[in-house]
Amino acid sequence: xxxxxxxxxxxxxxxxxQSVVGTDPVALHEPSFDGNESMYLQDCLDSTYVSSVGKFxxxxxxxxxxxxxxxxxxxxxxxxxxxHIALKLxxxxxxxxxxxxxxxxxxxxxxxxYCGAVPHFVDSEERTLGIDGAKLREYLLxxxxxxxxxxxxxxxxxxxxxxVPMHTFGHPSDLETLLSIARDFxxxxxxxAAESLGSYYGGQHTGTFGLFGTLSFNGNKxxxxxxxxxxxxxxxELARHAKHLTTTAKIRHAWEFRHDEIGYNYRMPNLNAALGxxxxxxxxxxxxxxxxxxxxxxNAFVDIKGVELFNxxxxxxSNYWLQTLLLDEDQSDNLDVILAITNAxxxxxxxxxxxxxxxxxxxxxxxxxxxTSQSLSRRIINIPSSPNLVLDKS
Amino acid sequence: xxxxxxxxxxxxxxxxxQSVVGTDPVALHEPSFDGNESMYLQDCLDSTYVSSVGKFxxxxxxxxxxxxxxxxxxxxxxxxxxxHIALKLxxxxxxxxxxxxxxxxxxxxxxxxYCGAVPHFVDSEERTLGIDGAKLREYLLxxxxxxxxxxxxxxxxxxxxxxVPMHTFGHPSDLETLLSIARDFxxxxxxxAAESLGSYYGGQHTGTFGLFGTLSFNGNKxxxxxxxxxxxxxxxELARHAKHLTTTAKIRHAWEFRHDEIGYNYRMPNLNAALGxxxxxxxxxxxxxxxxxxxxxxNAFVDIKGVELFNxxxxxxSNYWLQTLLLDEDQSDNLDVILAITNAxxxxxxxxxxxxxxxxxxxxxxxxxxxTSQSLSRRIINIPSSPNLVLDKS
Numbered sequence: 001x002x003x004x005x006x007x008x009x010x011x012x013x014x015x016x017x018q019s020v021v022g023t024d025p026v027a028l029h030e031p032s033f034d035g036n037e038s039m040y041l042q043d044c045l046d047s048t049y050v051s052s053v054g055k056f057x058x059x060x061x062x063x064x065x066x067x068x069x070x071x072x073x074x075x076x077x078x079x080x081x082x083x084h085i086a087l088k089l090x091x092x093x094x095x096x097x098x099x100x101x102x103x104x105x106x107x108x109x110x111x112x113x114y115c116g117a118v119p120h121f122v123d124s125e126e127r128t129l130g131i132d133g134a135k136l137r138e139y140l141l142x143x144x145x146x147x148x149x150x151x152x153x154x155x156x157x158x159x160x161x162x163x164v165p166m167h168t169f170g171h172p173s174d175l176e177t178l179l180s181i182a183r184d185f186x187x188x189x190x191x192x193a194a195e196s197l198g199s200y201y202g203g204q205h206t207g208t209f210g211l212f213g214t215l216s217f218n219g220n221k222x223x224x225x226x227x228x229x230x231x232x233x234x235x236x237e238l239a240r241h242a243k244h245l246t247t248t249a250k251i252r253h254a255w256e257f258r259h260d261e262i263g264y265n266y267r268m269p270n271l272n273a274a275l276g277x278x279x280x281x282x283x284x285x286x287x288x289x290x291x292x293x294x295x296x297x298x299n300a301f302v303d304i305k306g307v308e309l310f311n312x313x314x315x316x317x318s319n320y321w322l323q324t325l326l327l328d329e330d331q332s333d334n335l336d337v338i339l340a341i342t343n344a345x346x347x348x349x350x351x352x353x354x355x356x357x358x359x360x361x362x363x364x365x366x367x368x369x370x371x372t373s374q375s376l377s378r379r380i381i382n383i384p385s386s387p388n389l390v391l392d393k394s
Numbered sequence: 395x396x397x398x399x400x401x402x403x404x405x406x407x408x409x410x411x412q413s414v415v416g417t418d419p420v421a422l423h424e425p426s427f428d429g430n431e432s433m434y435l436q437d438c439l440d441s442t443y444v445s446s447v448g449k450f451x452x453x454x455x456x457x458x459x460x461x462x463x464x465x466x467x468x469x470x471x472x473x474x475x476x477x478h479i480a481l482k483l484x485x486x487x488x489x490x491x492x493x494x495x496x497x498x499x500x501x502x503x504x505x506x507x508y509c510g511a512v513p514h515f516v517d518s519e520e521r522t523l524g525i526d527g528a529k530l531r532e533y534l535l536x537x538x539x540x541x542x543x544x545x546x547x548x549x550x551x552x553x554x555x556x557x558v559p560m561h562t563f564g565h566p567s568d569l570e571t572l573l574s575i576a577r578d579f580x581x582x583x584x585x586x587a588a589e590s591l592g593s594y595y596g597g598q599h600t601g602t603f604g605l606f607g608t609l610s611f612n613g614n615k616x617x618x619x620x621x622x623x624x625x626x627x628x629x630x631e632l633a634r635h636a637k638h639l640t641t642t643a644k645i646r647h648a649w650e651f652r653h654d655e656i657g658y659n660y661r662m663p664n665l666n667a668a669l670g671x672x673x674x675x676x677x678x679x680x681x682x683x684x685x686x687x688x689x690x691x692x693n694a695f696v697d698i699k700g701v702e703l704f705n706x707x708x709x710x711x712s713n714y715w716l717q718t719l720l721l722d723e724d725q726s727d728n729l730d731v732i733l734a735i736t737n738a739x740x741x742x743x744x745x746x747x748x749x750x751x752x753x754x755x756x757x758x759x760x761x762x763x764x765x766t767s768q769s770l771s772r773r774i775i776n777i778p779s780s781p782n783l784v785l786d787k788s
Contacts, residue, residue, distance in 0.1 A: 038435075038439055045432055048427070050613055050669065051613020051618060051620050051621060077621065078471075079659075106651075110642070219444055224445060226663030227446065249500075255745060262755045264474070267621070269666070271669065339649055343648065350649050352651075
């Protein structure tokens with residue numbers, strides 16, 4: 001029986017992954033609960049504090065801010081809610097444009113639309129999998145002008161008020177370049193750090209460079225609260241406002257129910273924060289396991305032609321949330337075959353998201369040249385990344 | 395020392411409440427976890443399914459629909475999210491108006507604004523504490539016209555596309571009259587049943603009369619999921635669409651990430667649904683305890699002048715979520731004194747919400763005459779209502 005090239009590559013990848021994780025079926029990313037999760041959940045039941053306030057909410061916010069080196073953390077129901085409020089408080093107005101990578105999860109764009117604003121898609125770079133700063137600067141020089149201290153898209157006449165880099169799979173974007181662009185063009189930087197808890201750029205935690213950073217604790221993330229997210233900021237007034245807006249904008253009073261603006265019910269329940277507190281205690285061991293897993297994959301893939309294991313960018317320490325294979329350009333037509341072969345072998349592998357500009361709800365929105373994003377979207381394969389793949393075997 | 399009338403009434407109320415609940419400090423409403431809560435939470439940890447999917451989500455939705463006699467239930471993060479999606483799928487468009495009582499929690503109005511629509515406040519009646527149907531019909535006859543099968547506010551020119559009665563403290567609104575108005579004026583009925591799980595109008599569960607009904611499982615509700623809510627509907631297509639919209643509008647596929655409309659991250663995590671499944675098993679005993687508590691308060695308040703214990707409307711069975719005192723008209727100036735005396739005695743009592751039309755964010759929105767709402771807002775006092783106030787003492 002003859003075997004074509006894509007099948008051979010698919011089988012080589014399958015063998016390499018199985019040499020690390022074994023031959024049982026394996027998920028892309030599973031949470032693990034090896035700490036105080038059970039005890040803290042029971043504590044919620046015993047205290048009856050399961051809902052909108054409680055000691056675990058306070059503790060989770062305190063520990064999270066401390067861990068990330070942010071002054072303040074505000075816990076919310078999920079990363080989407082975190083982004084929505086961060087953008088709103090960053091001053092994004094209806095009909096503004098907000099820059100974001102085309103290569104991100106749909107939540108980044110959705111949150112922009114919740115503000116009534118328009119997602120404006122820009123290209124990513126292969127080095128970081130995040131926004132290509134050099135290309136963005138050139139694009140903005142050619143397509144925008146400054147008016148009254150605001151950046152205006154010359155093609156649409158709309159203000160570009162914010163940019164939202166996303167740290168893909170936990171790899172920090174080129175924050176130094178993006179920050180300089182934000183300053184030079186009067187664009188507010190909000191970091192979508194949903195995937196990058198535990199990732200550092202030049203020694204500083206992601207999500208603490210912009211006016212806001214947002215985190216996610218969905219079940220597939222490095223640590224989970226069931227559903228959950230958080231807003232990071234170093235600005236006291238904005239932190240207070242974020243807490244106010246996410247808790248129905250109720251004014252403190254002994255018994256009166258009075259709200260002073262249109263608010264949201266975005267608070268993280270104490271039950272979910274309890275899980276988060278226990279998970280946060282295990283974060284460093286999970287991160288260590290993820291780096292170990294990366295090393296093992298590195299050894300397994302060193303001799304496999306046609307594909308490369310993605311490594312953290314220079315000057316960065318990534319959390320390696322999702323381990324990533326990058327197919328060579330000349331292998332990109334084989335993506336579907338490789339996904340089929342690996343999934344058929346019980347290995348959960350996934351492509352990256354369909355580029356957002358290609359989705360029906362976003363197809364008519366403004367975008368820059370997206371050549372690299374288009375290439376990456378045909379070449380990225382995420383492979384099993386759970387920390388317990390190492391912990392269970394060490 | 396002489397004692398004025400308001401102090402005397404405050405002390406009589408304090409004594410009556412304490413004759414039922416004892417003299418220890420007592421909350422307005424506390425959850426209790428006397429069933430399988432601990433076991434189901436542990437099951438989530440053991441299975442690792444704490445997040446966006448899981449057997450408890452499916453079970454909670456199934457059991458909830460069955461209990462309410464709705465064909466479908468879609469669980470979401472909270473009652474606000476439920477209302478947002480229900481209104482969106484009811485066809486509420488930006489710049490439409492939506493009728494709601496001025497006497498409701500702020501979430502009802504907030505959800506309307508999330509659709510870009512305009513809250514339009516109408517009056518409530520003392521008999522149900524919900525929308526006054528007779529008064530609404532007269533108001534609509536005088537202030538609206540029909541154009542192309544839509545109801546148009548003649549004063550603003552905007553379409554009135556929906557009405558959202560809210561079943562205050564668990565007491566069903568006058569659904570028969572409101573349904574006939576909805577039909578006669580081409581206005582879609584969506585029920586805010588956040589407070590009325592376990593409440594029936596003419597033998598049918600609240601939240602199943604309108605195109606949608608929405609529930610809340612916040613910590614202060616009859617049963618809790620920490621944070622949570624649900625959408626009820628009898629329409630399969632709308633149920634599917636609600637599930638789709640609340641789960642990021644992702645198209646089912648073995649591995650592709652493609653979304654066909656702007657969606658929301660509103661799903662209830664499996665962890666919270668686990669709590670809900672256990673709580674739902676205890677619902678009938680909680681409801682029984684609440685009716686018992688009502689009877690005990692009835693006996694305690696029978697001889698107290700100046701205040702009346704609110705009783706379920708005719709032809710209804712209420713869940714008595716929050717027990718309610720209604721001050722006589724001539725006592726309404728004494729509300730704050732009575733709140734101060736009871737709270738100082740360790741009894742958590744609360745007034746009703748500030749009327750929404752009086753809040754800064756809503757003060758310029760359209761409203762009907764609100765005479766009864768204004769009267770009720772100065773006369774309602776909620777008193778301790780937890781089911782365990784009876785269960786612990788029986």
